Amino acid sequence: MEQAIHERIADDLRRRIVGGELSVGAALPSESQLCEQWSVSRGPVRQALSALRAEGLVGGGRGRPPVVRTGQVSQPFETFLSFSLWARGLGRTPGQRTVEIARRPARPEVADALAIDEGDPVVELLRLRLLDGRPTMVERTAFVEPVGRLLFDFDTDSGSVYAYLAERGVDLSVARHVFDAVAADETDASLLDVPPGAPLLRERRRAGSAAGEPYEYSDDRYRPDVVTFTIENAQRARPSVGRTWRPGRDDDMRPAPAEEEPS
Amino acid sequence: MEQAIHERIADDLRRRIVGGELSVGAALPSESQLCEQWSVSRGPVRQALSALRAEGLVGGGRGRPPVVRTGQVSQPFETFLSFSLWARGLGRTPGQRTVEIARRPARPEVADALAIDEGDPVVELLRLRLLDGRPTMVERTAFVEPVGRLLFDFDTDSGSVYAYLAERGVDLSVARHVFDAVAADETDASLLDVPPGAPLLRERRRAGSAAGEPYEYSDDRYRPDVVTFTIENAQRARPSVGRTWRPGRDDDMRPAPAEEEPS
């Protein structure tokens, strides 16, 4: 028995929900029916349904059979952390152009985020990320020195830094993302092909080990006409988060979007 | 017995964790100990721990007693939905200035978001939201007509629209938030006291009933120097989301933030 029964039940139901076999609003089999189908007691069945409920996939309550709430699944941790993995999962082609990689003393903001002293050495990476060849995001990442030094042995244009670090034994398992908006500076503007001062969606990310030790701090600036971030929120279920690609047109970025003005 | 035992156990442990009595990294009582303390079987105890695990508060695994992972709790649904409730929970004073409330035919974007026909009547509300008297957010909300009509009997400058709608029987129980960045138009600029074209953090929110029927669509534009949004993400636990107030200075918004430029 490799996988627990309740996980197999959950996986099966999840597959049927996201696959569309069970459409939104449709009623799932009742607990007793699932018990019969899988020849198990109510325990594992309830455990599976509880997991799906926590994911926000199914709803329902006492006296009411479970129903499909949505076919949307929250993006897993790795997908949410790595641009390359996210793009590939979307079926798009990720790309990158490394502008510079450098070892230099930590600036105050970086030192604070990485919990090291100002002036301690860090490895900073400045990359332009592409989606199907289109400029999408400017990434300014600072790694603590023991992690960053690994990057000098790696072609940062070739693939996912995250996957490379993972196979080198760097465990990134907790992350904190803070979102705001900034105006494009000269570097952003020329790389992303937008006018200077254009609004960009900024994600500042701090990621580290399970113990809370920070490994990387990143300042990512997205073209808001290409990428948005999404939070799905329900009364009782846990929120689900995701990064969303918007297949917009190239000329979509106007200085002031007047089309949404009321009156 | 008003509250189920497993909920009482979970509440007690949660209180002790966020209250600091159980610090991060500390071990919780083992299951058998909790069984003794509460004089219950393992069922409710495991249910309580499972809930806390889903909230990301505790970790641990087979053979290892549960440990406190973090004292941070995800903001509850209502707090994340209502500006007034959020501000008050923060200990700040929310304020609002209603610029206009109008009944008009739905524009295409609004009609699409509310799943009604273009030109169907909607009630649109344009408000400036304040935090401790400082301009913080411009809110453009469109309600479906049956809900929006209630607002004409309500002083939209007096308090929380959500609290009012809730007590009138409107159940907002699912919401979807999409984040991007836009440049401030003339209206935004004059209300928020920023230069036209300044970058704003935009949250577009669609909220509705549990059945998925949309009730409101809102375009909220935040001053990014005052409010940010946060996602806390861990390898196995569900993500926790929050809206964060940044006690910044008033002169913090420069045309181009050059201080974060590398090299």
Next chain:
DNA sequence: CCACCTTACTTGTCATGACAAGTGCACCGC
């Protein structure tokens, strides 16, 4: 002194049984 193994303790999983509480529908009386 160190590597290995045994052992006690922990959590994960599952079965079985029982009752409470909520929902929806069919039936019945008016």
Next chain:
DNA sequence: GCGGTGCACTTGTCATGACAAGTAAGGTGG
């Protein structure tokens, strides 16, 4: 026809019991 009632079915909650699987510590043999 219509409204109210009762019943069948559903999920929520909890007890008890059992075994598997993983962890950590202490003892043992080299």
